[in-house]
Amino acid sequence: MFEGIYQGTTDTLLPLLDQNFPELGVIGEICQEVKTVQSTLLFWGLPSSTSTGILTNRSAIAKLDNKSKSDYVRTPIPISGLKKIWRKLFENDESALLMINPLGGRMADYSETAIPYPHRAGVLYQVLKTVNFFDQSSDTSPISLSRIAWLESLEKLLEPYVSNNPREAYANYMDLDLGVGSDSYEEASVWGERYWKKNNIKKLIRIKAKVDPKSFFRHPQSIPVF
Template identity: 40%
Template sequence: IRAQPAIHFLQNGSRTVHVTFIGLYLGRTSPLLSLMNKSFPLLGLQTQDCIEMSWVESNLFWNGIARDTPLEVLLKRTPTPPHSYSKHKSDYVKTPIPREGLEMIWKKMIDVGVFMLMQWNPYGGRMSEIPENATAFPHRAGNLFKMQYITIWQDDSGEATRTNIKATRDLYDTFTPFVSRNPREAFLNYRDIDIGTNSDGSLDFALDFFKGNVKRLLQVKAKVDPTNFFRYEQSIPINKSNSTERASVWSVLLKLLSWFD
């Protein structure tokens, strides 16, 4: 079940924050109601809150496409107008956010003055049973939920872009006391070059994405892609230089990363 706080504009021109709960259940409505009313009675889930559909139809739903739209729309590779722009960031929460913290966050969302929403995706269950080093993805036991910050706008002016990106960064900064630290973990699929790139050989961003798995990823990269053919701003870098200074820096980095083992 995903909690989704979002800015809601009222008829009188003021703004508030609405939190909706949304989820995907593989099964019929009846067993879901029984399960939800036992585990989450405060949500008060009712039959009319549920929509039964096929799995492929659910892809229309998650993409904000009307349910009666022909499924062939999923084959389109170009966006449908109007075009929009967005900024995304991510965080991981390991301890409950206190009430006063939530109130501060809601106030910040309202004060920034742009449309933004968040998606809080719960962790636990099977995710927590898999060791951090079992795959490159390390965000396992100890996480309550993952957050995605999303700001969306359609004005293509530079001013609108700067305003919306700044709003996203400001909300991200507001969450600093309530999220993971050292490193401040991030989710790879929510592209965010704010946390760093490999342009200067830095590995800070990689630690946020992969934590202690960076050492092995460096070794794999050097072995299977020594020419760095597969690359982008936040791909795992390789050591291109043969200089003693550069090599020593990488040696120190690998030694530091070994502490995560």
């Protein structure tokens, strides 16, 4: 499935798709023009006609019990690698999601230190890997644990094909497996540099110390205060 958002009109989108992805055969009748806030509803699987007020109702959208991991890819994955990934997906019990978000373009126009988000020039796409527990009573049931084990094996399979030194990850897909220690920079850098890279995590630590020295705003992988 291809899912995307284009900030423009259908008339300007179709020529771009015809030029770059003619195999998709996209026609105007299947495109839908909506306001940006309405696109958020569509990504949640809701009709664009749904009232945007639902976005402020925490209980209106189903809780998504899952475990997720992320990666960034900087060099094309060879066909042999794609076949391995494809076979791996068929080992799953249909509880998994693998999502590829293409980057490049305007994303690469800013240096990796311009703002906190550092995954810029040279990144081809981001990969989200998820297993869900919708049908389980907890994430520690035998079936849930088998799904987590499958996700960890997929993570290991992808290692040769994704970024390294550090193996980059997306902060908004919080992965506590990367570590939660924050008593020292050495501990925090284990996960912090994967999310933010070395220069940015150091800058964020300095900013945090100034604006939130008591770490009122915190979670297991929030920017630490030393």
